Amino acid sequence: MKLQSLKKNDVLSKLVKHILSSLDELRRCKPADDFIIGQRYAYADCLELLQSFSRCIDFDIEKRYPLE
Numbered sequence: 081m082k083l084q085s086l087k088k089n090d091v092l093s094k095l096v097k098h099i100l101s102s103l104d105e106l107r108r109c110k111p112a113d114d115f116i117i118g119q120r121y122a123y124a125d126c127l128e129l130l131q132s133f134s135r136c137i138d139f140d141i142e143k144r145y146p147l148e
Contacts, residue, residue: 092134099123099130103145121147 103123109116124145131137 089134092130093136096127096130096134096136099127103127107145117147120145 103120106116106120106123124141124147127137127141127145131141
């Protein structure tokens with residue numbers, strides 16, 4: 081059971097890192113593009129959900145990735 085729990089935490093951690101990396105990339109894109117804006121909203125929503133499952137998100141998502 082402990083091994084399975086470690087795997088879940090590892091998967092959550094890797095998923096969070098991937099989403100954060102993607103959001104950082106999207107910061108550099110032209111913000112007027114509706115597709116880019118939609119991606120930013122989707123990634124931020126995913127992070128907020130994952131924040132309730134994982135301790136690796138210890139910051140205010142909306143402050144770090146503001147959605148204009």
